[in-house]
Amino acid sequence: EIFPVKIIQLKEANFTRLCSSKSMLVVNESFPGPVIRVTKGDTAYVNVHNQGDYGVTIHWHGVHQPRNPWSDGPEYITQCPIEAGANFTYEIILSDEEGTLWWHAHSDWTRAGVHGAIVVLPLNKTGFPFPQPDGEEIVVLGSWYKGDVNEEVAEDLESGADTPRSDCYVMNGQPGDFLPCSSDSTYRWQVDYGKTYLLRLVNAAMNAELFFAIAQHNLTLVGLDGSYVKPVVSDSLMITPGQTMDILVTANQPLGRYYMATRQYDSTRPDVTDYDQTNVTAILEYRGNYTPSAAPIFPSSLPIYDDFNSAVTFTKRLRSLADNDHPVDIPKNITTRMYITVTMNTVEFDYEGETKTALASSLNNVSWINPSTDVLLAYYRNISGVYTPDFPDYPPNFYNFTSDDMPDYTTETVQGTRLKVLNYNEEVEIVFQGTNVFDASEDHPMHLHGYTFYVVGSGVGNFDNVSDPETYNLVDPPKMNTVSLPKKGWVALRFRASNPGVWLWHCHLDRHLSWGMDTVFIVRDGGTPETSIRGPPPNMPPCTSSSKIRLM
Numbered sequence: 001e002i003f004p005v006k007i008i009q010l011k012e013a014n015f016t017r018l019c020s021s022k023s024m025l026v027v028n029e030s031f032p033g034p035v036i037r038v039t040k041g042d043t044a045y046v047n048v049h050n051q052g053d054y055g056v057t058i059h060w061h062g063v064h065q066p067r068n069p070w071s072d073g074p075e076y077i078t079q080c081p082i083e084a085g086a087n088f089t090y091e092i093i094l095s096d097e098e099g100t101l102w103w104h105a106h107s108d109w110t111r112a113g114v115h116g117a118i119v120v121l122p123l124n125k126t127g128f129p130f131p132q133p134d135g136e137e138i139v140v141l142g143s144w145y146k147g148d149v150n151e152e153v154a155e156d157l158e159s160g161a162d163t164p165r166s167d168c169y170v171m172n173g174q175p176g177d178f179l180p181c182s183s184d185s186t187y188r189w190q191v192d193y194g195k196t197y198l199l200r201l202v203n204a205a206m207n208a209e210l211f212f213a214i215a216q217h218n219l220t221l222v223g224l225d226g227s228y229v230k231p232v233v234s235d236s237l238m239i240t241p242g243q244t245m246d247i248l249v250t251a252n253q254p255l256g257r258y259y260m261a262t263r264q265y266d267s268t269r270p271d272v273t274d275y276d277q278t279n280v281t282a283i284l285e286y287r288g289n290y291t292p293s294a295a296p297i298f299p300s301s302l303p304i305y306d307d308f309n310s311a312v313t314f315t316k317r318l319r320s321l322a323d324n325d326h327p328v329d330i331p332k333n334i335t336t337r338m339y340i341t342v343t344m345n346t347v348e349f350d351y352e353g354e355t356k357t358a359l360a361s362s363l364n365n366v367s368w369i370n371p372s373t374d375v376l377l378a379y380y381r382n383i384s385g386v387y388t389p390d391f392p393d394y395p396p397n398f399y400n401f402t403s404d405d406m407p408d409y410t411t412e413t414v415q416g417t418r419l420k421v422l423n424y425n426e427e428v429e430i431v432f433q434g435t436n437v438f439d440a441s442e443d444h445p446m447h448l449h450g451y452t453f454y455v456v457g458s459g460v461g462n463f464d465n466v467s468d469p470e471t472y473n474l475v476d477p478p479k480m481n482t483v484s485l486p487k488k489g490w491v492a493l494r495f496r497a498s499n500p501g502v503w504l505w506h507c508h509l510d511r512h513l514s515w516g517m518d519t520v521f522i523v524r525d526g527g528t529p530e531t532s533i534r535g536p537p538p539n540m541p542p543c544t545s546s547s548k549i550r551l552m
């Protein structure tokens with residue numbers, strides 16, 4: 001744990017997993033990286049020293065950074081990379097976030113090794129809206145690649161091929177008992193009978209929604225993405241990449257050992273066996289005198305990998321607290337409405353003189369291309385030619401987005417650095433619509449930087465702009481920074497554009513992000529100093545021509 005922090009070091013270190021070793025860029029030699037522990041409303045300064053061999057940035061996922069996009073982190077969006085050998089101090093400004101968030105690299109696929117939890121405590125450390133827990137546990141779910149994932153991804157993007165699948169998932173860096181050469185280092189969480197713990201769960205996996213369960217123990221979800229929710233009791237839950245959850249777990253079962261396990265949720269591949277469905281596990285272990293059974297007990301409640309209903313229903317059960325201490329402020333006079341299709345596509349490109357077809361993805365049929373000068377700098381300094389403010393509010397064509405039969409013209413997308421400009425304090429509603437183009441429909445964890453939004457509705461099939469708004473929850477919708485858009489379905493969300501800056505929107509599956517499933521919102525200044533972007537810190541990493549060295 002490193003707060004009050006000062007310095008973190010990015011450096012290669014050696015790790016052995018799944019019977020093979022590799023060197024990987026991590027923070028302070030640990031995987032996952034250190035926990036940043038702050039109190040609500042704090043400002044934390046983190047000085048990142050890059051001692052690796054390529055440029056990197058760090059993002060503080062879920063931290064709103066009011067008026068301070070300079071420290072948000074996504075490369076070529078709000079800054080250029082911190083070059084090897086250089087350092088940069090992030091000023092991390094918290095406002096009303098409380099609970100668990102996380103930080104991760106926001107450059108290429110470096111976040112596979114560079115990530116960790118952020119714990120935001122209530123103002124008076126016991127001020128939780130539930131009984132003070134007896135203890136705390138942090139579990140970070142991640143992906144493990146035996147190879148050098150950035151190298152593999154760069155090659156795949158260059159040739160237009162699919163990106164690599166991870167070799168397994170990990171819990172706090174460990175694959176667990178069911179994977180080769182792993183059982184000696186399975187992660188263990190020790191508990192005392194009768195105590196209640198606050199489990200802080202982070203899904204840092206690169207490309208997978210995960211079901212999570214602990215054998216014989218109820219999970220009471222009390223917080224999501226740094227906001228509290230009305231308690232939801234279940235025996236398993238679904239967490240999408242980017243999300244963070246606060247869960248109460250009471251150690252009330254017979255003294256023994258119990259597996260915590262995840263299973264990849266993948267509704268798209270019922271007949272494919274090219275990914276590893278082996279369960280990743282850790283062990284919850286009671287302290288005390290007893291003779292443990294030969295093997296820990298495995299959860300009987302973990303949904304099967306393609307259990308679409310359980311994934312969708314879980315999200316539908318979420319409600320924000322909406323009490324006096326945690327009021328809701330749901331925009332009701334919408335001034336900007338957007339309807340955004342989220343699609344898998346192809347693009348044609350030139351590969352060594354030949355025209356080839358590459359996998360791509362898009363929002364409203366625009367596949368995002370990172371510029372080589374960051375968008376924030378271009379906006380702030382009025383540098384032209386970096387982006388165009390013409391991201392469309394609606395898809396260019398209306399077809400039956402979720403049918404099994406797509407018109408041919410839907411496969412190809414256009415590429416561009418096209419973004420959306422919002423006026424300060426606009427009340428925004430966005431409906432994301434999943435499509436079945438390529439017959440490649442799947443869930444997409446849609447994440448907005450700089451904000452949390454209210455998820456007012458969701459459903460399967462095509463959004464109906466007459467009947468579906470009637471189903472909206474405008475009383476106590478949950479607040480999130482990352483929401484799972486259900487496959488062949490839609491999700492509706494609202495927020496007030498009260499944080500001026502340059503904010504990335506993207507799918508938190510890295511393969512889709514690499515293929516262009518992202519765009520940017522510029523929120524204009526409000527006309528007074530308190531409603532305008534702050535000035536840049538003096539030491540922003542410069543955008544050199546060499547900084548754009550790797551992916552697109």
Ligand code: C2O
Nearest residue numbers: 059061074242447
């Ligand atoms: Cu978790 Cu764009 O970030």
Ligand code: CU
Nearest residue numbers: 444507509512
């Ligand atoms: Cu996606």
